Amino acid sequence: MTTTATNIISATVIDESISTATPLTPDAPAPTSPKSAQSMHADALIIGFGKGGKTLAAKLGAQGKHVIVAEQNNQMYGGTCINIGCLPSKSLILDAERAQFSGESSDPDKRKQAYSNAIANKRQLTAMLRSKNYHKLADQEHITVLDGHAHFLSASEVQVDTAQGPVVVNADKIFINTGATARIPDIEGINTTPGVYTSTGMMEVDEIPERLVILGAGYIGLEFASMYADFGSQVTVLQHNNSFLPNEDEDIRQAIHQSLEAQGITFITNAHTHRVSQAADGHGVLLEVAVDNADTASANTASADNSTDNTITHIQADAVLIATGRVPNTEGLDAQKAGIALTDRGAVQVDDLLRTTAPNIWALGDVNGGPQHTYISLDDYRIVLSQLDEREAPYTRKDRKNIASVTFLHTPYARVGLNEQEAIAAGFDFEVKKMPTAAVPKAQVMRHTEGMMKALVERGTHRILGAMLFAAQSHEVINIVKLAMDLQAPATQLRNMVFTHPTMAEALNDLFA
Ligand SMILES: Cc1cc2nc3c(=O)[nH]c(=O)nc-3n(C[C@H](O)[C@H](O)[C@H](O)COP(=O)(O)OP(=O)(O)OC[C@H]3O[C@@H](n4cnc5c(N)ncnc54)[C@H](O)[C@@H]3O)c2cc1C
Ligand SMILES: NC(=O)c1ccc[n+]([C@@H]2O[C@H](COP(=O)([O-])OP(=O)(O)OC[C@H]3O[C@@H](n4cnc5c(N)ncnc54)[C@H](O)[C@@H]3O)[C@@H](O)[C@H]2O)c1
Numbered sequence: 001m002t003t004t005a006t007n008i009i010s011a012t013v014i015d016e017s018i019s020t021a022t023p024l025t026p027d028a029p030a031p032t033s034p035k036s037a038q039s040m041h042a043d044a045l046i047i048g049f050g051k052g053g054k055t056l057a058a059k060l061g062a063q064g065k066h067v068i069v070a071e072q073n074n075q076m077y078g079g080t081c082i083n084i085g086c087l088p089s090k091s092l093i094l095d096a097e098r099a100q101f102s103g104e105s106s107d108p109d110k111r112k113q114a115y116s117n118a119i120a121n122k123r124q125l126t127a128m129l130r131s132k133n134y135h136k137l138a139d140q141e142h143i144t145v146l147d148g149h150a151h152f153l154s155a156s157e158v159q160v161d162t163a164q165g166p167v168v169v170n171a172d173k174i175f176i177n178t179g180a181t182a183r184i185p186d187i188e189g190i191n192t193t194p195g196v197y198t199s200t201g202m203m204e205v206d207e208i209p210e211r212l213v214i215l216g217a218g219y220i221g222l223e224f225a226s227m228y229a230d231f232g233s234q235v236t237v238l239q240h241n242n243s244f245l246p247n248e249d250e251d252i253r254q255a256i257h258q259s260l261e262a263q264g265i266t267f268i269t270n271a272h273t274h275r276v277s278q279a280a281d282g283h284g285v286l287l288e289v290a291v292d293n294a295d296t297a298s299a300n301t302a303s304a305d306n307s308t309d310n311t312i313t314h315i316q317a318d319a320v321l322i323a324t325g326r327v328p329n330t331e332g333l334d335a336q337k338a339g340i341a342l343t344d345r346g347a348v349q350v351d352d353l354l355r356t357t358a359p360n361i362w363a364l365g366d367v368n369g370g371p372q373h374t375y376i377s378l379d380d381y382r383i384v385l386s387q388l389d390e391r392e393a394p395y396t397r398k399d400r401k402n403i404a405s406v407t408f409l410h411t412p413y414a415r416v417g418l419n420e421q422e423a424i425a426a427g428f429d430f431e432v433k434k435m436p437t438a439a440v441p442k443a444q445v446m447r448h449t450e451g452m453m454k455a456l457v458e459r460g461t462h463r464i465l466g467a468m469l470f471a472a473q474s475h476e477v478i479n480i481v482k483l484a485m486d487l488q489a490p491a492t493q494l495r496n497m498v499f500t501h502p503t504m505a506e507a508l509n510d511l512f513a
Contacts, residue, residue: 455481
C-alpha cells in the first residue's frame, strides 16, 4: 500500500500534524515572517489556532486589541477540527456512504477509485478551509499570526520559536488553546512498524486498506470503522476491555452493535495487543493479540489466524488505526514556568471560568481536560469572553447544560440528557418513549430505516429528561430536542409541534406522543 502521508513514526514526531507532503493550495499562505523583531507586546496572546482561540482572536481583533496568535504548524491554521478532525472525517464518511449506496464499495476496482477520490475531496476541502481560516485572522489589521511553537518563559512572557528565530511575546492576557494529540498505547513495535497510523495519518493514505484493524471502540474507532466498512474494507475493532459503549442503555447499545456488525465489522473485546510488526510476507502489519474471552476471539475476524484455542490471536492487516483517546497538548509548553498547574492527566487545570492557576491566563478547548468536541471549545470562548466583557455575572461551565453528542456512524447516534440507567440512578419517576426509525415516513423515503428512537419524560411535569436517537439525520434532529430542554418546554410541545413534512424531525411528534 502506498501512502503520501506520515505513518505513526513521523506523525508522532510532528505532533499530529498533517503530512508536509500535502500541498498548500495556490492561495494558501506561505509561512509568515514575524511582523517585528525579537520581542513583541500584545494585549492578548493566543497559543494555538483552535476553535475557541481563533474565535476569540477575531473578536478581540475587531475590538481593536492587538492580538498575537502563535501556531506551531502552518498546515494547522484553523486547528484540529478543520484540518485533521471533524470536517475531513465527515467528508470521508459522507463519500463512504455514497460509495456504499451506489454499490461502488462492492467492486474492488471501483472502491479503490471511490476511496482515492474521497481523499482528494477531503484534501481540497481542508486546504480551502485552512486558507480561509488563516486569512480571516492574518488579514485583520490588529492580528499577527506567528508561525512557531510557543512555550512559557514566565506568567507574562512566551517565546515563540519561529523559522526566523525566537520571538518573545509579552502579553497582558494569555489564552492557551493547544488542543490534544492521539495517545499512543505502550505496545511493542507500535512506533516503528510501517502501516500503523493515528487518525491524522490514516486520512492521508491514498490507497484503501482492504483489511483494517482499529484499536479502540470510542468515537474515532467507531466512526472510522463504519466509514471504512462503507468503503468496502474488512474492519476489525479491538477493544481492550469488555465494554462497548459503556455509558449507553442496553437496548441502544445492542442496536448500535448489531448495526455495525451488519456492516461487516468484527468486534473483539478484552483484546490486548502485545506486539505489532511488519508481516513476514511483506503485506502489511501483523498484530499479536491476547484475548481474554475465548468466545469473542473465535469470532469471524477478517484475516484472523486463530491458530490455537488459547488466547493468542494473530491478525494481519493492511493498516492499523490507533484510536485510543487523545491527550491534552501541554508537553513542551513549559507551563510550570508560568505557575500553571496541570491535572493528573496532563491537562491545564482550570476553574469554572477557565482560569488557570496563573493570573491572566486562561485555557480553552481540549487542553483544559473537558469534553473533546469543537462546540465545547467554542463554548469555552463564550465563557472567556463573558469575563473580558466584564459582565456582572459571567457565563461559566456550570451554566452549560444539555450538551448533545453525536457519533457519526452510517446510522448516526445522537444523544442529549439522561439515559434510562442514569435517570433511574438519579431517582426520577419517568416514562420511556420508544419507536423504531422505520415508522418515520422520511426514513422510508431515504431508504434508511435502521435504528430506534428513545426519550424519557418525567411523569407529572412532562419534562424531557433525555433523548437517544439512533436514526438517519439524528445529528440534526437532536438539536431540536436540546432546544426544547434548554427552554424547559414540556414534551407536549414537541408532541404538538407542526413540523414540515416529510422530515426526520417530525418523528418527534410520535416519539413524544
Ligand atoms: C478524527 C477526529 C474527528 C473528530 N470529530 C469531531 C466531530 O465530529 N465533532 C466534534 O465536535 N469534535 C470532533 N473531534 C474533536 C475536535 O476536533 C476537537 O475537540 C477540537 O478540534 C479541539 O479544538 P481546540 O480548540 O481545543 O484546539 P485545536 O483545534 O486542537 O487547536 C490546537 C492548535 O494548537 C496548536 N499548538 C499546539 N501546541 C502548540 C504550541 N505549544 N505552540 C503553538 N501552537 C500549538 C496545534 O498545532 C493546533 O493547531 C474530532 C477529533 C478528531 C481527531
Ligand atoms: N463525533 C464527535 O464528536 C467526535 C468524533 C471523533 C472524536 N471525537 C473526540 O476525540 C476524542 C478522542 O477519540 P478516541 O476515539 O480516540 O477516544 P475515546 O476516548 O472516545 O475512545 C478510546 C477507546 O479506546 C479504548 N482503548 C484504550 N486503550 C486501548 C488499547 N490499548 N487497545 C484497545 N482499546 C483501547 C478505550 O477503552 C476507549 O473505548 C474523543 O474524546 C472525542 O470527544 C469526537
